[in-house]
Amino acid sequence: MFRNENEMISTCAGRRIFPTLEYSINGLDPQKEYSMSIHIERVDGKRFRFGEGKWMELDSKEKITDPKKVFHRDGHQLGEKWMEKPISFDHIRITNRKSRAEGKPNYIYLIAQHRYIPILTIYEGDEIVHTARLEHTEFVPVTAYHNDVLGALKASNNHYTRKDRRRRIEQEAVVQVKKPKFSIESIFHDSSFIENTRNEVEDEAMKSQLRVHFNPFLLWPQFPILPIPLTSKTEEAIPKIEEKENDDEEEIDILN
DNA sequence: GGTTGAGGTGTGAATGTG
DNA sequence: CACATTCACACCTCAACC
Numbered sequence: 001m002f003r004n005e006n007e008m009i010s011t012c013a014g015r016r017i018f019p020t021l022e023y024s025i026n027g028l029d030p031q032k033e034y035s036m037s038i039h040i041e042r043v044d045g046k047r048f049r050f051g052e053g054k055w056m057e058l059d060s061k062e063k064i065t066d067p068k069k070v071f072h073r074d075g076h077q078l079g080e081k082w083m084e085k086p087i088s089f090d091h092i093r094i095t096n097r098k099s100r101a102e103g104k105p106n107y108i109y110l111i112a113q114h115r116y117i118p119i120l121t122i123y124e125g126d127e128i129v130h131t132a133r134l135e136h137t138e139f140v141p142v143t144a145y146h147n148d149v150l151g152a153l154k155a156s157n158n159h160y161t162r163k164d165r166r167r168r169i170e171q172e173a174v175v176q177v178k179k180p181k182f183s184i185e186s187i188f189h190d191s192s193f194i195e196n197t198r199n200e201v202e203d204e205a206m207k208s209q210l211r212v213h214f215n216p217f218l219l220w221p222q223f224p225i226l227p228i229p230l231t232s233k234t235e236e237a238i239p240k241i242e243e244k245e246n247d248d249e250e251e252i253d254i255l256n
Numbered sequence: 257g258g259t260t261g262a263g264g265t266g267t268g269a270a271t272g273t274g
Numbered sequence: 275c276a277c278a279t280t281c282a283c284a285c286c287t288c289a290a291c292c
Contacts, residue, residue, distance in 0.1 A: 011281095012279085012280075012281095050277070050278090051276075051277070096279085112278075112279085142278085143278060144278075144279075146277095159286065159287055159288095160285085
């Protein structure tokens with residue numbers, strides 16, 4: 001079964017989610033008032049441990065608690081305002097220290113090494129009119145990246161990262177990855193995969209034509225990758241990706 | 257146009273934990 | 275012992291200011 005292996009750095013001080021959770025919404029009533037919230041839900045009762053180059057699934061002793069809802073800063077707005085431009089939740093911070101999140105509406109406490117999924121909720125007044133749960137956006141909070149390629153992708157797309165580091169990462173990827181199609185870009189932006197899963201991202205649960213688009217799609221790593229260090233193990237790992245690319249069953253799993 | 261400070265990032269060494 | 279966490283650090287962009 002295909003599962004996301006996206007990692008999100010979580011610190012005790014709190015760190016932003018990158019890429020930012022950003023949605024475009026169509027189909028709201030322009031003259032009605034809406035508000036939006038995000039909560040990050042535990043996906044399962046599992047805990048993940050990284051050993052011998054891969055994630056291992058263990059049972060978690062941590063209880064699943066009600067997730068904290070973080071409302072969009074714009075509060076209540078007319079539908080036409082929400083649809084005017086992308087809705088960004090860049091003010092959300094995740095922390096691995098419970099006390100840090102208390103009393104701070106934009107801080108969310110997440111337990112490291114567990115799987116979570118962000119869920120967008122749209123309210124008309126106090127009534128929930130839609131929730132968008134995009135499997136695509138599942139991630140595991142970690143205190144340090146385990147997957148070097150993932151770190152490289154985020155570093156290359158994040159302007160806060162040192163320029164020389166971004167350049168070095170890109171050069172290493174070109175030198176060590178034999179075929180051009182396995183550049184950092186293509187590892188995460190496999191075109192057939194994007195085509196096959198785009199419908200999931202354009203949430204079609206709404207027969208009423210209300211549609212939620214997840215904007216940073218191309219920045220959100222979603223590929224059945226195994227940890228592929230850019231250093232010594234890179235060349236050994238590449239054949240595994242090639243096998244998966246030609247594996248029809250994997251395609252079906254992705255679609256499901 | 258140049259400078260400065262705020263806010264943000266990943267890195268790597270040290271330390272903690274099971 | 276291996277993996278997870280913490281923390282100081284260097285460096286980035288951007289906006290405000292002169």
